[in-house]
Amino acid sequence: MTNPLSHSLRSDARDNRERILAVARTTFAAQGLDVAMREIARRAEVGPATLYRHFPTKEALVTEAFREQMTACTAVVDEGLADPDPWRGFCLVVEAVCEMQALDRGFTAAFASAFPRAIDFAADRERALGKAAELVRRAKAAGGLRADFVLDDLIMVLMANGGIRTTSPDDAVTAARRFAALLIQGMRADRAGPPLLPPVRPHRRRS
Amino acid sequence: MTNPLSHSLRSDARDNRERILAVARTTFAAQGLDVAMREIARRAEVGPATLYRHFPTKEALVTEAFREQMTACTAVVDEGLADPDPWRGFCLVVEAVCEMQALDRGFTAAFASAFPRAIDFAADRERALGKAAELVRRAKAAGGLRADFVLDDLIMVLMANGGIRTTSPDDAVTAARRFAALLIQGMRADRAGPPLLPPVRPHRRRS
DNA sequence: ACGCTAACGGAACACCCCGTCCGTATAACT
DNA sequence: AGTTATACGGACGGGGTGTTCCGTTAGCGT
Incomplete structure (x- = not known):
């Protein structure tokens, strides 16, 4: 059943x-x-x-x-894409995924392919990333997200968020929320400050 | 000698x-x-x-x-404190430490006490953190750093930066610079956006 | 040149890991 | 209840790690 x-x-x-x-x-x-x-x-x-x-x-x-966690993750991205305000949708996705990572250390590692070599999430992963790319595109077009932001920046942010370690799960989710809020302010298009340096592609297994 | x-x-x-x-x-x-x-x-x-x-x-x-790396780290903080513009000094420290972490994966782990239990860096670590706290205080007083920023946020950011993994060292430092730039924009006092959630104290060994 | 002691390094110890084999127990069907 | 195939679990092998023992080498003072 x-x-x-x-x-x-x-x-x-x-x-x-x-x-x-x-x-x-x-x-x-x-x-x-x-x-x-x-x-x-x-x-x-x-x-x-x-x-x-x-x-x-x-x-x-x-x-x-982690199969269901993975589908939950793509569901979050879909939710963000469905939001009428692309920038708000983008922010919600960032916050939600950071929180998911905070609540599940294993998921963080599995998603980042920290496990020996490319699990098999490849399919779901690529699909989620494709949707995330669309989300980034729309958020930039709507003027909310700074123009020099790229998809790899999002991956970088998630990887970074995964590096945060705390004593209790409660602290973890609070820290993740605070981290996401700080980052989101830095991602805003208005008052973007000096241009960022050239983006870099974070490591991807299966060369 | x-x-x-x-x-x-x-x-x-x-x-x-x-x-x-x-x-x-x-x-x-x-x-x-x-x-x-x-x-x-x-x-x-x-x-x-x-x-x-x-x-x-x-x-x-x-x-x-990592003893000398540790002293180099505190030296960077001193350099930041010596800068006439506290906000600029703060930014320089964030950028420099992120870059140091990118260039030395071991240092990242050692600093974050990722090693089994409290190395012995305790002394140097606390001293560096004390100076960093002063740096944060001045940067806030000067109006550059957002008022709701706390020292633990800085630790959180460094921990997060340590989570970024790349294929080559070159990519690592580029990513770290980009990450730091993004974060620094989010730390600015002007246009701080909505207030951050209550800060959280990241885990500290030797309870 | 000689001897003494400090220093060396290969082998071994104890522990933990992932993954497997095979004799035993038990669920399911008649 | 009897039979059979399915599923179980304790014991095992191979490999890895941090750390130690002990017979041998070699630097240094005379």
């Missing part, structure tokens, strides 16, 4: 799978991707073999665990 | 020590702190035991390797 892949699985197997995914999501969110597979298995009250039977590799588990 | 600790050391030991430190500095700068001790020993053409005889633990090596 809830999961299209849940057919043809024995009941205990399906339960275990969901329990593993739930544990993986919360643990990755709280501690980042540097969590041992054994630890996730232990918290899910499952043997390591069971974990690996459901997800053949750690990368597979991470990919599956 | 150059090093006050170099007395009472045999010639080969002194050579090895300096070679190890040189290798550690360049390697940490290029690849961050996640470098195996064996790797540093190998590059310095030294056995692991020699490395550990000079630096009893990895933390000790890191601390010693």
